[in-house]
Amino acid sequence: MSTAYFLFFGRLNDFLNREQKEQAIRVDFRERQSVKHLAESLGVPHPEIGAVQVNGQEGTLNTIMQDGDRAEVHPVPNGGSIEPRFILDNHLGRLAAYLRMLGFDCLYQNDYDDEELAETAQREGRILLSRDRRLLMRKVVAYGYCLRSLDSIEQLAEVIQRFDLTKRIVPFHRCLRCNHRLEPVEKEAVLDRLEPLTKLYFDEFQICPACKQIYWKGSHYEQMQGLVRRMTEDKR
């Protein structure tokens, strides 16, 4: 039997029990075990992990731990090394709609299974958003974030902070239903689909080329502006 000690920093403590937070945690193990494996055995998914030191030396997730080793494990810094394109776990439909409102490319279906989610994330180089740590611990998941909150607005704020998205917000250009980019459309072309008041008060329209949903700067747009303001103000 070997024994190692793990100290987690910053938001990685969110994954630990109260008595483990900010403490060197003792882990007993047999056979060859990597930092990644032991960290995950403590409940910390590898996509959340950034810098690793073992006995004060630079290490990685793949560093094999020896008896008596001490690991210091830091969260991935905010921001990101890849384009912020996402795939969302089931039941995150509201978060997907909010992210699309702000212009972010989000794959979401409520019937993907775990394997499809993980493999699509890998194949398309997308960031997997989930509340399920087990899913994020899958080997093929390179980029992911475990949502802490159950509330979709708070989740949105978490994602914006984690991936430093404030400056990348481009509202009103993506379909909330199906993620396609919207295209401008002449009012005349959609006239027969507009309500009388919409016809009267609005002249600029966009359409989703996939699902044909029409968008204009009405009440939806104001709601969205409110959301954008809220998300950008939270950052100050």
Ligand SMILES: [Zn+2]
């Ligand atoms: Zn659409």
